[in-house]
Amino acid sequence: MIIVQLLLVAAFAAVFLYALRSRTAHGVSATKKIAFMTFMLVVLVAVFSPRLVTEVANTVGVGRGTDLVLYLLAVMFCFYVVNDYLRGQEARNQVHKLARRIAVLEAQERYEVTREPAEVPERAAGTHQGADGDR
Amino acid sequence: MRDVAFVVPVYNEASVIGDVIADILKVTPYAVCVNDGSRDGSAAEIVKAGAFLVDHPINMGQGAALQTGIEFARSLPGVNRFVTFDADGQHLVEDAMRMVALLDDDDVDIVLGSRFLGASVGASRAKKALLRAAVAFSNLTSGVRLTDAHNGLRAFNRHVADTIEITAPDMTHASEIVELIARNGYRYREVPVTIHYTEYSRSKGQASVNALNIAVDTLLRKVGRQ
Numbered sequence: 001m002i003i004v005q006l007l008l009v010a011a012f013a014a015v016f017l018y019a020l021r022s023r024t025a026h027g028v029s030a031t032k033k034i035a036f037m038t039f040m041l042v043v044l045v046a047v048f049s050p051r052l053v054t055e056v057a058n059t060v061g062v063g064r065g066t067d068l069v070l071y072l073l074a075v076m077f078c079f080y081v082v083n084d085y086l087r088g089q090e091a092r093n094q095v096h097k098l099a100r101r102i103a104v105l106e107a108q109e110r111y112e113v114t115r116e117p118a119e120v121p122e123r124a125a126g127t128h129q130g131a132d133g134d135r
Numbered sequence: 136m137r138d139v140a141f142v143v144p145v146y147n148e149a150s151v152i153g154d155v156i157a158d159i160l161k162v163t164p165y166a167v168c169v170n171d172g173s174r175d176g177s178a179a180e181i182v183k184a185g186a187f188l189v190d191h192p193i194n195m196g197q198g199a200a201l202q203t204g205i206e207f208a209r210s211l212p213g214v215n216r217f218v219t220f221d222a223d224g225q226h227l228v229e230d231a232m233r234m235v236a237l238l239d240d241d242d243v244d245i246v247l248g249s250r251f252l253g254a255s256v257g258a259s260r261a262k263k264a265l266l267r268a269a270v271a272f273s274n275l276t277s278g279v280r281l282t283d284a285h286n287g288l289r290a291f292n293r294h295v296a297d298t299i300e301i302t303a304p305d306m307t308h309a310s311e312i313v314e315l316i317a318r319n320g321y322r323y324r325e326v327p328v329t330i331h332y333t334e335y336s337r338s339k340g341q342a343s344v345n346a347l348n349i350a351v352d353t354l355l356r357k358v359g360r361q
Contacts, residue, residue, distance in 0.1 A: 092304070093302065095193075096195050096199050096304060099191055099192050099193055099195060100191075100195075100199065100202065100203045100206065102192055103169070103189050103190055103191050103192065103203055103207075104189065104203060104206050104207045104210075106189075106190065107187065107188065107189040107190070107207050108207070108210055110188075111187055113207075113210050113211060113212070
């Protein structure tokens, strides 16, 4: 095994262990977990057999294996950026709703304003967990 | 008029907010000021002037402040009509009350102030041109016909106050409100109002570059909903 292969395998093993240890991953769907593990496997294969990657690249009409890897990475990066942006917006909206509730409740208490007639606040669609893919 | 509440989003306006509140208190006891995380003495000035202070724990933007103010104002006893009013003194309370009176007509839910039907005191030519472009864009994207899309002076009834949900936190909220008018089917009317562009309001007003941000955000919202 050449040194670079050793380092790469060690790095991926570390990421994998780190992901396993995470206690907050329960909400992530099984599909995503399986997709991620498949991706790691593919990467491992690519590390040990660059020729295989080149062959795959040739069959889809790309000259070099490294080019194919670069294209795939670019696509994944774009996906990640958009996903991250949408998640950030969702989180911001939730924080805003929370802060607004605090501000209104606190003001109502200070000015002894009677609360609005008991209403069940309707939940806006898409604010619950697991719906992160629908916007 | 004890059934009218003025909702005023406040962000670092300590030097002028007192006068604005004093003007409002001449016509209604309900001046609701949402302090949007100001770093100057705005909150203290609001309390001193005798307005209702609703205090955002963090800075969330003018759109978010409007929504907060509307939600608080809804719980004030006897309030059925609502006005959104800028904190920098560029609007006139008389204009607002004229708009409120129009709500008595049965066929209107929301009355919007327009700079172009009325007089703009001290606006630069470039500012006027930009605002007209914004209007054309807004009419095109929302289907609501207006002459001024980004005017902070509005008056609306209980139905609108109960159903409006502004989610755009920043300056994009003006376009969002126009979209909500179309989507929720609010019956709207536009009336001329006078805007006082002072040295102060000009320095506080949004940079014209921001128009591009608003346009892009509006288009994205439109595409995202299909």
